[in-house]
Amino acid sequence: MTEIVPEETARFVRALGPDPDEILEEMDAYGEEIGFPTVGPEVGGWLQLLATMVDARRIFEFGSGFGYSAYWFARALPADGELVLTEIDADELDRAREYLERGGFANCAQFEHGDAIDIVDAYDGPFDVVLIDNEKERYKDAFDAVRDKVAPGGVVIADNAMTSGVQDFETLLAWAEGDDPAMDAGTQGIADYLGMVRTDPAFETAVMPVGEGIAVSYRVT
Template sequence: MVEVLSPAITRFVRAVGPESDETLREMDEYAEREGFPHVGPEVGAFLRFVARLADADRIFEFGSGYGYSAYWFADALPDDGEIVLTEVDEDELDLAREYMRRGGYHDRARYELGDAMETIDRYDGPFEVVLIDHQKHRYADAFEVVRSKVPVGGVVVADNAITAGPIEFERLLELAEGEEPDDVNEHTRGIADYLERATGDPAFETIVVPLGEGIAVSYRIQ
C-alpha cells in the first residue's frame, strides 16, 4: 500500500481515530502478511463515517476482497440493512463470509461471486453508499451503471483516487490539469477518466480526500 500521507501523519490519524475491534486487527494482520492491498483502518473508519452520515440502509461494493471495507461499512447499517459484497476470487469471498460472521454482520451481507458489473444489473436501488474498488480502467463504467441507483443524499466512493501500485501519479496530475502525457497506462488513465466523469456530473459534488491511497467522494446533490 502506497500511503498519500506521511508516516507520522498516518500514525496521528490512526491514533485519534476510532479503535479497531479484534476481528479488524486480525484482518489488518492478514493484509500485511499476505501483501493484500486493503484500504487500511484510516479509510475504513472514514467509510463507516460516510455511511453513518448518509444514514445508509443499503450499500453496494464493486470489489470486496476479503471483506475489509464491508466489515467497516456493516457496523453503520441498521439490523435490517444490507451490504452487497462482490468478488471474483472465491477464496477471498469465503474469507469475507467468515470475518463478517465473526463480527456479527453476516445477516446484513449478501455475497456475490463474479463480475461486479454484471452483478449490479441484478439489483435495483436505492443504494445510499457505493464503493468502487475494482479494476481501475472500469471505474468510470461502474459510476455510469450505478449513478441512477444512488438517491439524493447518497454517496459514491472510489478508492485509489491518487495512487496505487500501477498508478503513475505524475501522469495522473498532468491529466487532471488538462495535459495529455505520453504512455499513460490503463490504470492511471482509468482513474483520470473516472475523476473527469464524476466531477463533470452536475448531479454530484465530488472531492478527493487524501487518506490511504486517496479516495474520491461523490455526494448526490440532485
C-alpha cells in the first residue's frame, strides 16, 4: 500500500474503526506475505460502514482479489443479502470462497470468474453498493457498465482514487487543480473516472483520504 497519510493517522483510524475478526487478521497477514495490495483495515472499516449506512442488500465488486474487501462488505449485509465477487484469477477467487465460507458468509456470496465488466451485464439491478477496483484505465468502463444499475440512495466506491503502484499522485493533483499535465495510462484512467463521476448529475462525489484514497459517489436521483 502507498501511504497518503502519516502512519500515526492511519493507526488512529484503525484503532477507532470496526474491529476485524480473526479471519480478517489472517487475510491481512496473507496480503502482506504475498505483497497483495488489499484496501487495508482503514478502508475496510469504511466499506462496512458505508454499506451499513445505505442499508445495503446487494453489492457488486469489480475486482475482488482473494476476498478482502468483500469480507468487510459481507459483515454489513443481512442474511438474505447478495454480494457478487468477480476475479480474473481463479486461484484468488477460490481463496476468497474459502475465507467467506469460514466466516459464515458463503450463503450471500456469488463467485464469478472472469472479466467483471462482462459479468455485470448478466446481473439486473439495483445494486446498493458498487466497488470499482479493477484496472485503473478501465474504471470509466466499469462505471459505464453499472451506472444504470445503481439504486437511488446507493453508492459507488472507487479504490485508488489518489494513488497506487500504477499512477502518479503529483500529476493527478496538478490535474485536479486545473492543470493539463501529461499522464501515464493509470493516472489518466483515474483522472477520466473522477472527471466523469464529478460531473454526472445523478451522483454527488467526494474523495476520502484513507488507504490509497477512495472516491465515494452517492446516487441522488
